[in-house]
Amino acid sequence: MMQQMVKAEQSQDVLCKAVERMQDMGAEFADARSQTIRNVGVSTMNGELRQLVQKSSGGVCVRAWIGGRWGYGTVTSFERDAVMRAAEDAVRNASGERKSDLELEPSAVRKHMAAQVRIHPDKVDMSEKIEAALDLDRAQAVDERVVNRMGAYSEEIKENFLVNSAGSDLGWEEVRTLCRAMSVAFDGSKMERYYDGPDSTLGYEVVRDADIEKIGRTAAEEAIKTLSATRAPSGNLTVISDPMVSGLLAHEAMGHASEGDEITKRRSFLTGAVGRKVASDIITMYDNGTVPGAHGSIPFDDEGTPSSCTKIIDRGVYSGYMHSLETASQLGCRPTGNGRAESFGKRAWVRMTNTYFGPGDWEKDDLIADTRHGILCDKMVNGMEDPVGGCFEAKCLRGFLIEDGEITRMLQSFTLTGKSVEILSSADALTKEVVLDGGMCGKGIEDWVRVSSGGPYMRARMIVGGGQ
Amino acid sequence: MTVYPDDRAIQALKRYDQAEAYVSETVVNTVYIDDSKISNIETKTESGMMFRMAKDGKMGKSSVSLNAPGAVEDCLRMADTVLRYSPANSVFQGYAQPSQARISAPDVWDRRVEDITPDELRELAKALIGSCRVSIPRAQIRVSCTETRTVNSNGVDVGHRSTLVYGHFTSMTVKDHPGEGMETYHGSHLDLDPVRIGQELSRKAEAAAVCREFKGSEKLSMILPPSELGDMITSSVGSAVNGENCKYGRSLWKDSVGEEVASACLDIVDDPAVRAPLSCVFDDEGIPAERKPVIEGGVLKGFLKDTYCGGSTGNGMRRSSVEAQGAYERTPAIKPINLVVKPGRLTQDQIIEQTDSGILVEKFAWPEADELTGRFGLNVRCGYLIKKGEVVGTVNNALLMGNMLEAVKGVEAIGCDPVQMGVITVPTMSFSGTELVGN
Numbered sequence: 001m002m003q004q005m006v007k008a009e010q011s012q013d014v015l016c017k018a019v020e021r022m023q024d025m026g027a028e029f030a031d032a033r034s035q036t037i038r039n040v041g042v043s044t045m046n047g048e049l050r051q052l053v054q055k056s057s058g059g060v061c062v063r064a065w066i067g068g069r070w071g072y073g074t075v076t077s078f079e080r081d082a083v084m085r086a087a088e089d090a091v092r093n094a095s096g097e098r099k100s101d102l103e104l105e106p107s108a109v110r111k112h113m114a115a116q117v118r119i120h121p122d123k124v125d126m127s128e129k130i131e132a133a134l135d136l137d138r139a140q141a142v143d144e145r146v147v148n149r150m151g152a153y154s155e156e157i158k159e160n161f162l163v164n165s166a167g168s169d170l171g172w173e174e175v176r177t178l179c180r181a182m183s184v185a186f187d188g189s190k191m192e193r194y195y196d197g198p199d200s201t202l203g204y205e206v207v208r209d210a211d212i213e214k215i216g217r218t219a220a221e222e223a224i225k226t227l228s229a230t231r232a233p234s235g236n237l238t239v240i241s242d243p244m245v246s247g248l249l250a251h252e253a254m255g256h257a258s259e260g261d262e263i264t265k266r267r268s269f270l271t272g273a274v275g276r277k278v279a280s281d282i283i284t285m286y287d288n289g290t291v292p293g294a295h296g297s298i299p300f301d302d303e304g305t306p307s308s309c310t311k312i313i314d315r316g317v318y319s320g321y322m323h324s325l326e327t328a329s330q331l332g333c334r335p336t337g338n339g340r341a342e343s344f345g346k347r348a349w350v351r352m353t354n355t356y357f358g359p360g361d362w363e364k365d366d367l368i369a370d371t372r373h374g375i376l377c378d379k380m381v382n383g384m385e386d387p388v389g390g391c392f393e394a395k396c397l398r399g400f401l402i403e404d405g406e407i408t409r410m411l412q413s414f415t416l417t418g419k420s421v422e423i424l425s426s427a428d429a430l431t432k433e434v435v436l437d438g439g440m441c442g443k444g445i446e447d448w449v450r451v452s453s454g455g456p457y458m459r460a461r462m463i464v465g466g467g468q
Numbered sequence: 469m470t471v472y473p474d475d476r477a478i479q480a481l482k483r484y485d486q487a488e489a490y491v492s493e494t495v496v497n498t499v500y501i502d503d504s505k506i507s508n509i510e511t512k513t514e515s516g517m518m519f520r521m522a523k524d525g526k527m528g529k530s531s532v533s534l535n536a537p538g539a540v541e542d543c544l545r546m547a548d549t550v551l552r553y554s555p556a557n558s559v560f561q562g563y564a565q566p567s568q569a570r571i572s573a574p575d576v577w578d579r580r581v582e583d584i585t586p587d588e589l590r591e592l593a594k595a596l597i598g599s600c601r602v603s604i605p606r607a608q609i610r611v612s613c614t615e616t617r618t619v620n621s622n623g624v625d626v627g628h629r630s631t632l633v634y635g636h637f638t639s640m641t642v643k644d645h646p647g648e649g650m651e652t653y654h655g656s657h658l659d660l661d662p663v664r665i666g667q668e669l670s671r672k673a674e675a676a677a678v679c680r681e682f683k684g685s686e687k688l689s690m691i692l693p694p695s696e697l698g699d700m701i702t703s704s705v706g707s708a709v710n711g712e713n714c715k716y717g718r719s720l721w722k723d724s725v726g727e728e729v730a731s732a733c734l735d736i737v738d739d740p741a742v743r744a745p746l747s748c749v750f751d752d753e754g755i756p757a758e759r760k761p762v763i764e765g766g767v768l769k770g771f772l773k774d775t776y777c778g779g780s781t782g783n784g785m786r787r788s789s790v791e792a793q794g795a796y797e798r799t800p801a802i803k804p805i806n807l808v809v810k811p812g813r814l815t816q817d818q819i820i821e822q823t824d825s826g827i828l829v830e831k832f833a834w835p836e837a838d839e840l841t842g843r844f845g846l847n848v849r850c851g852y853l854i855k856k857g858e859v860v861g862t863v864n865n866a867l868l869m870g871n872m873l874e875a876v877k878g879v880e881a882i883g884c885d886p887v888q889m890g891v892i893t894v895p896t897m898s899f900s901g902t903e904l905v906g907n
Contacts, residue, residue, distance in 0.1 A: 045716055049527075052554050054546040055797055057516065057533040070508035076515055076533035086511075093509035093586050126553040134555075147717030184718050184840065191720055191840055234685060234869070234905040265503040267605040267640060345512055345793055347500070384833040384847065388605075388640055388648040391865055393833040393847035413838065415845030415867055418907070444606060445636060446791065465867030465905045467843030 011060065011078040012171070015163045018062050018087040023165055025091040027064035029104045031164035032087070033302065034060045034078060035344040037156065040121065042129050044137040044151040052130065061344040064090040068100030070326075074345050104325045106335070108167035109304060115175040116292075117203030121155040124204045129153050132207050136181040136197070139216025145227070146220045148184035152197075153207065160300075168304045176295065176450060177206040178438070181216040185223035192226035192412065194219050194397070195379070199438035199452075201297045225410065226398050232414035232466030233401070238374030239416060240367060240459045243435035245377040245396055247453030250285055250355045251441065253392040253420035254278075255453070256385035258287070258312050258320075259338070259350040259443075260327030269390035269420075273318040279424035282360055285313040287322050289337055289353030295438025296353040296451035303339035303348055310336050312355075313424075324350045340449050352441060357455030360430025364457050367429050369405040375464060376400040380437075381413065393417050414466040423462050431456040471615045471627070474540045477519060481621040484528075484551075487521035488563050488620035490752070490786065491534075492795040494612055499589040501607040501637075504600075506593050509586050516796030518786075519547045520563070525556035531797045561778045564754035566623040571740060571758055574747035578657040581611045581631035592662050599666030600639060602649075602673045607637040611658065612792030616752065624754035632745055632792050633658050639669035647677025648849065650831060652695065654789060654888045656745050672830060675862060676850040682866035682906035689826035689880055690868060690902040691819055691854070696835040697897055698889025700844070702807065704872035705736065706892075707839035709762050710802050711773035711781070718840060720873060724768045731879035732766040735810035740782070744806035744888055745789040753784035753800050762807065766877075774802045789890040807892040812882030816896045819881045821857040827904055828852040828859075829868065842873030848904070863906070870902035 015032035022030035036058035043051040059076040060083050071094025073086030121129075136151030158174040180197030196219045200206050241249060254270070262268035270278070279285075289298050289307030298307050303325050311319045321331070324339030327350055340351035368376065381395035399411040436454035473489035481487040496512040517540065518531040528551025532543040592609055612632045619625045635653035640646050649672025653660045692700060708729075713719040721729055740747045740757035751757050753775050760781055761769040774784030784800035820828060833847035845867050853861045876899070883896030 048559055049555055049557060050559075051529075051799060052527070052550050053529045053531070053799060054550055055531045056539075056542060056546065057531070057797060058535050059514070059533060069506065072508060072510035072512075074510065074512040074514075075535075076513065077535045079536065082513075086513075089511040093511060096506075096587075096590065099505055099507070126549065130553060130555065186717060191718075193840055234867070234903070236907050261502065262605075265603075265605040266642065345514065347508065347510065381838075386833060386847075386849065388646050389849065389864065391833075391847065391849075395845070413841070413843055413845075415847070415869075417833075417847045417865065417867055419865065444638075463865075463867060463905065463907055465845040465869045465903075467838070467841075467845045467869050467871060 012161050014078065014080050014083045015161060018083050019163055019165050021084055021087045022062065022064045022091050027066055027091055029065040029165050030063065031162060031303065032060060032062040033160060033162040033344060036159045037343060040129060040155045042133040042153040044133050046149050047137055049130065059344045060086060062087045062090045064094045065104060066094040067098030068102045069094050072347060102329050104329050106164060106166040106168065106304065106325055109306060110169045112171035113299060115173040117175050119204040119208065121157065121175065121177060121204045132179055132212060135212045136179060136216045139213045140181060140183045140220035142217060142220045143224055145185045145187055145224055146183050147186045150182045151216065152180045154178050162304045164304055170300055170304050172299045174201060174298065175203055176201050177204060179207050179210065181219040183220040183223035185227050187227045190227055192223055194222035194226055199295045200293045201295060202293045226412065229398055229410040229412040232375060232399060232411040232464055234465045236461060237464045238371060238459065239462050239464060240371065240374060240376045240457055242377045242457055243454045244380045244437045245394055246357055246455030246458045247437055248380045248383040248394045250357050250455055251352060251453040252383040252385045252394060253423065254285060254312060255287065255352050255355040257387040258322055260321045260323040260331060261350045262387045263321050264327050264330045268387040270318060274320060276318050277316055278318045278421050279313055279316045280427045281316045282430055283313055283316050283424050283427055284358040286311055287352050287355045291354045294354040294436050294452045298353060301337045301339045302341040305335040305337040305339060307337040307353065322350055322352065324348065342447050342449055346447055351443065351449050352451050354436055354452045356434055356436060356453060357458060359432050359434050359456050362429045362431045364431050367431060367457055367459060368402055368407065371402045371459065372404060374402045375411065376402055376407065390420050391417060392420055412466065414464055416462050416464055418462040423460050426461040427458055429459040471617050473517060473617060473619055476540050476544065477517065478619065480544050484521035484523045486563050486621050488618065489517060489519050490618050490796060491517045492614060492616040494614045494792045496610060496612040496792055497584055497589060498608055498610040499593045501593050501597065501604050504597050504604045506590055509589060512793065514793055517543055518796050519543050521547060521551060522560060523551060526551050526554040527557055527560055528554060529799065560776060563620045563622060563775055564624045567756045569749045570756045571749060573749050574741050575743045576630040576656040576747050578631045580658045581633060582613050584611055596662035596666050599663040601670040603640045603642055604669065605638055605640050610634045614792045614795065616795060618752065618754040620754060626750040626754045628748050631656055633660060634790050635660055637665055637669055639673040641673045641677040643677055645677060647673045647675065647679065649673035649676060654745055654890050656743055675830060679850055679862045679864035682863040682904060685903060685905040687903050689823055689898055689900050690870065691823065691826055691828040691896065691898045693816065693896045694887035694889055694894050696829050696832050697894050698892045699835045700837050700872055701894060702892050703839050704837040704842045705876065706804055706807065708873060709771050711771040711777040712802050714771050715777055721768055725770055727768060728766045729768045730763050730766040730876040733882060734763055734766050734876060734879050736763040737761050737808050738772060738804045738806065739808045740805040742806060744893065746785060746787055746805045746891060748805065751782040751784045752786040755780045755782040755784060757782035757805055772802050772804060774800055777802060804891045809894045811884050811886045811895040813884050814881050816883055816885060819883055819896060819898050820854055820859065822881060823854045823898060824856060826854040827868065828854060837872035842871045844872060845869045866904050866906040868902055868904050875899040875901065
């Protein structure tokens with residue numbers, strides 16, 4: 001593994017040569033980044049080790065910008081000849097009829113940095129990681145109705161190097177660690193699941209600081225409780241989203257529609273919305289790639305722009321978009337560090353980092369007590385954006401019915417939808433604590449990047465529908 | 469391309485009770501369209517290896533991209549580390565044994581894909597843009613050539629070569645209340661018709677632009693065209709017939725072999741012999757692939773399995789029906805090669821005519837049922853409301869709710885218009901017992 005890291009570092013010189021080659025061939029702007037991605041994955045199934053794998057992938061992506069168009073060349077090789085061939089491919093791919101005279105305005109940054117972690121996963125013995133996953137699994141063995149127990153540990157270490165024709169020379173490391181328990185409960189006719197576990201851009205301290213036994217036991221006990229859940233009511237209802245579902249709202253309802261490329265294509269309902277009221281006064285929303293330890297945090301994006309905090313909504317008023325180099329130039333703004341790629345093998349375009357609503361001043365219990373009839377969400381499954389239509393879809397793992405200020409019964413999985421602006425304009429209460437939850441975000445149907453989303457508990461009106 | 473594991477990997481096969489080396493090499497060319505203009509073209513080359521082994525009940529596994537001379541040694545060393553730390557496993561029953569092919573080679577290589585140039589990709593994209601009356605905010609056409617080889621210590625030595633063509637296209641009207649359309653193309657051959665796709669994108673976006681928000685709630689039949697039904701069936705039925713889900717208690721059909729799980733008119737077979745993205749003679753572990761009935765006359769016939777699950781049916785897959793990159797990184801997992809839902813005789817119009825009260829969904833936000841329970845509650849982006857055999861309106865911003873594992877018991881009609889959607893070939897179908905809820 002070390003051998004590959006050294007090779008990636010040595011490739012810095014090759015990257016410079018590739019950028020020079022692309023410039024010589026006519027590129028108006030060029031960049032080259034090399035990346036090695038090392039993963040350890042451990043997963044268990046009903047007390048047995050199901051997966052234990054170490055992976056290492058690495059390669060180089062070079063880009064040439066000519067006449068308002070990108071050409072890409074990608075190789076799984078750090079060898080000079082292969083990278084130079086990719087550089088030539090990139091220029092050839094960018095060539096042809098000019099699309100525009102747009103000039104990119106990257107800043108030149110020179111910095112090399114290691115990940116800020118307390119316990120680097122490389123320094124932890126594999127046996128401890130295996131035990132962590134097995135402990136998560138064993139802790140779920142609380143009842144015979146838990147028919148399927150899963151424990152998982154995963155780490156990802158990315159080494160990135162980037163040079164560009166503006167003079168940037170960057171090297172940085174990203175470390176992400178995650179552990180998770182998931183239980184499936186079955187009572188002879190009904191099957192339900194529940195999951196729990198932390199994630200971050202931190203090191204192995206995520207596992208050592210966690211109460212592994214409690215995470216596993218919680219997943220199992222809550223899966224069993226969910227067996228008694230009933231179908232959620234349907235219609236336009238008062239909903240208290242938990243931090244996870246609030247985050248899903250931030251991400252799906254407003255986040256995707258605030259990506260600069262959706263604006264330049266006029267594909268977003270938020271095109272031209274800066275300065276417009278889009279939410280109630282209590283709503284402030286950010287995309288912030290600098291949150292220490294959050295799953296979506298990055299020191300630089302995959303174009304070499306330093307990460308930053310973008311205020312998207314400021315006390316109900318729409319405030320600004322996220323940008324890559326290209327969309328920033330198109331709209332005459334500064335790049336915000338949101339030009340991200342899944343890996344060296346994928347294209348970089350505008351993506352979120354950590355997207356969340358700011359806090360309010362309510363306590364959770366007071367918020368429930370203040371709700372006459374509504375639904376309290378508990379964990380999300382997934383969601384879908386609708387930048388064109390201004391709607392969204394959020395699937396919730398389960399929830400609770402609130403009647404006269406009290407929780408009266410548990411609800412099985414349901415879906416939330418509605419028009420984003422109408423929902424956020426109806427928001428009338430937020431709790432004090434903001435919690436972020438890590439996950440993966442795809443754009444269109446692929447290009448998965450690591451993000452987090454979150455917020456406080458939030459009360460608003462939305463359409464609810466429970467599956468059968 | 470002719471790929472084969474490096475000699476050092478072949479030698480390493482002998483050091484363990486059982487071992488396997490899998491290599492893949494891929495060339496991918498993609499053209500992206502943004503805002504009705506060609507925004508970039510990519511050329512990617514990738515090669516990588518996964519090495520798996522078992523010794524004294526323990527298992528090791530590692531993958532690397534073959535990016536430098538030391539990469540093979542890195543892979544073998546990492547796999548050995550994993551093996552050393554791995555606790556003994558009582559589930560593993562061994563890698564593939566040498567076997568004769570059970571089907572003739574499917575037609576999954578298209579020379580046109582191998583020979584394609586950036587200029588030809590540009591021409592395809594231009595034809596699409598030129599035939600679309602509305603804006604194309606985002607689209608891509610991706611063509612790939614992949615070669616793989618699976619060699620193991622039991623004597624298995626099988627190769628596979630295929631091309632993959634994937635297209636994802638969106639469209640949008642540019643009115644005050646824009647409508648959005650979407651089309652996809654899945655295939656092994658460059659049979660994608662850019663003009664037809666452009667026309668369909670226009671029609672769908674224009675239909676979505678005149679949708680009205682649905683109000684209230686209504687119980688009705690759900691008619692799903694192939695574009696929306698494909699993922700609904702693979703996420704629910706595909707999951708329920710997954711042998712590992714069955715083995716670990718995660719399938720509601722785990723005790724249902726031989727029982728009626730669907731309407732008598734429903735037949736589903738997993739067929740690796742037809743022209744489809746994942747079709748192959750041997751699966752990605754070297755097990756012979758064959759035609760497997762999954763549901764016959766509504767009765768569950770069996771589960772799909774890989775070597776880890778035991779009793780492999782030749783469904784241990786690493787390759788993806790959408791993305792050629794990364795096959796070497798993926799541990800084999802149970803996946804249908806190509807589920808084929810037997811088509812019926814009705815056209816989509818005839819299905820509408822025989823529907824008393826229903827909705828034909830042109831576009832969900834994302835078509836998907838819960839893989840454990842089959843439940844769904846999906847945002848309808850564009851749907852046609854049907855009353856007494858006629859379309860009476862176009863609606864959006866509503867939730868269509870139901871359960872796919874229940875819906876297959878209430879199949880009302882099966883169309884004659886099958887389309888390849890990833891790992892499934894499916895026609896339009898109509899189901900009873902769903903509910904639409906709006907504002």
